[in-house]
Amino acid sequence: MTPCESLLIPDQVPVPLGNYVAVTHAGGLGFVSGQFPMRQGRLAWTGRVGETLSVSQGRQAAVMAALNALGQIRKACAHAWPRVRLLRLDGYVASAPGFTDQAGVLDGASDVLVELLCERGRHARTAFAVPQLPGDSPIELVLTFFVDP
Amino acid sequence: MTPCESLLIPDQVPVPLGNYVAVTHAGGLGFVSGQFPMRQGRLAWTGRVGETLSVSQGRQAAVMAALNALGQIRKACAHAWPRVRLLRLDGYVASAPGFTDQAGVLDGASDVLVELLCERGRHARTAFAVPQLPGDSPIELVLTFFVDP
Amino acid sequence: MTPCESLLIPDQVPVPLGNYVAVTHAGGLGFVSGQFPMRQGRLAWTGRVGETLSVSQGRQAAVMAALNALGQIRKACAHAWPRVRLLRLDGYVASAPGFTDQAGVLDGASDVLVELLCERGRHARTAFAVPQLPGDSPIELVLTFFVDP
Numbered sequence: 001m002t003p004c005e006s007l008l009i010p011d012q013v014p015v016p017l018g019n020y021v022a023v024t025h026a027g028g029l030g031f032v033s034g035q036f037p038m039r040q041g042r043l044a045w046t047g048r049v050g051e052t053l054s055v056s057q058g059r060q061a062a063v064m065a066a067l068n069a070l071g072q073i074r075k076a077c078a079h080a081w082p083r084v085r086l087l088r089l090d091g092y093v094a095s096a097p098g099f100t101d102q103a104g105v106l107d108g109a110s111d112v113l114v115e116l117l118c119e120r121g122r123h124a125r126t127a128f129a130v131p132q133l134p135g136d137s138p139i140e141l142v143l144t145f146f147v148d149p
Numbered sequence: 150m151t152p153c154e155s156l157l158i159p160d161q162v163p164v165p166l167g168n169y170v171a172v173t174h175a176g177g178l179g180f181v182s183g184q185f186p187m188r189q190g191r192l193a194w195t196g197r198v199g200e201t202l203s204v205s206q207g208r209q210a211a212v213m214a215a216l217n218a219l220g221q222i223r224k225a226c227a228h229a230w231p232r233v234r235l236l237r238l239d240g241y242v243a244s245a246p247g248f249t250d251q252a253g254v255l256d257g258a259s260d261v262l263v264e265l266l267c268e269r270g271r272h273a274r275t276a277f278a279v280p281q282l283p284g285d286s287p288i289e290l291v292l293t294f295f296v297d298p
Numbered sequence: 299m300t301p302c303e304s305l306l307i308p309d310q311v312p313v314p315l316g317n318y319v320a321v322t323h324a325g326g327l328g329f330v331s332g333q334f335p336m337r338q339g340r341l342a343w344t345g346r347v348g349e350t351l352s353v354s355q356g357r358q359a360a361v362m363a364a365l366n367a368l369g370q371i372r373k374a375c376a377h378a379w380p381r382v383r384l385l386r387l388d389g390y391v392a393s394a395p396g397f398t399d400q401a402g403v404l405d406g407a408s409d410v411l412v413e414l415l416c417e418r419g420r421h422a423r424t425a426f427a428v429p430q431l432p433g434d435s436p437i438e439l440v441l442t443f444f445v446d447p
Contacts, residue, residue: 018259020272024237024272025236027178031237033275034277085324087324087329088322092277098430102432110316124318124320124329125331125332126440127332127438128332129428131429133278134249134251135249140276166401167401167423168405175326175327175383175444175446180386180442239424279427282398283427284401289424291424
């Protein structure tokens, strides 16, 4: 693990909010449950981008959710962590009516994933606007990954 | 198949509503087309949770959609059914403005999946609020699964 | 490549709008970043179906986004193109309040995928209504595919 990874990726990751698990994997492929900008058990931000939150705050929320997602993978795949490669990021942004710069918000997440994992962090991306998210979170991120054999 | 499975998972599953198929699989991985709370060819519920439907009714709709999804897998993978393992559940809840307890609704689906398939039913989960769904359905579920070799 | 494929699938495909890549693949499985109805660097349609766009226009937008998605796969997997098989199409339709015929819009995409790739084009499908999409696009399509060994 690089020093950056140690500093930024949290060891304490959010626990599932229902009867599901944080990460599943099979046949080399892995799925992380939807991650939110949570710290110490609660959402660090709530509300919608373009309304109660600025694009810049939305980006910060996206970074935090991305780090939580990496924390989940590292916790679930401890020994395989150096062989983890990201495949896909789905980003859902709670958006005010008419707000369409979801890409700007999600760049916060994409940048931190590529910065921390370099080539292994490159991912396909989908961006969506939703009117609201569970718990009034401004962002929800879904990561799909691969573990090289 | 256990008695519970026989009783609860429908043999008659909804047919695709367009030029697509209910289930695809390759390399061990399988995808189920979005499933709705349909019985005998029509939606058993319509409308939005937090508006025309209560959380409790939303949960019932989620259970029905989850059973349809399992029915689709069992029909498509008949002989491999005992080796099917769930990986991921994406749950979309048609939600009234301001309604944010999508997790409460989707627990209905998660609970029945784990109850019927036990360890093989444990899944990663993503929860979303959408303003409406095809046909005015209150819920749409998307299952991703793996067939152990 | 068949004559139809040559004519319809674009060689010039949209470039990613942020720090991500158009296609990732590993272990035979591939993911295409969300595709929009873009031509020559800009959206050919904007707005919502059931409001500024008719269902028929939405279908045309869906066809264009589907062809872009195929173009991305063909570009990324050049030599493997004849062994590409589609698995899943996620279709997001920017929808006016109360508009619920997302299936009708997405049939445009499904039809062209099956027409061009025949059996290899058959896919599971999920359909969603969203209030808006990045850049005010009326449609976003996400393709998951498999490359036969």
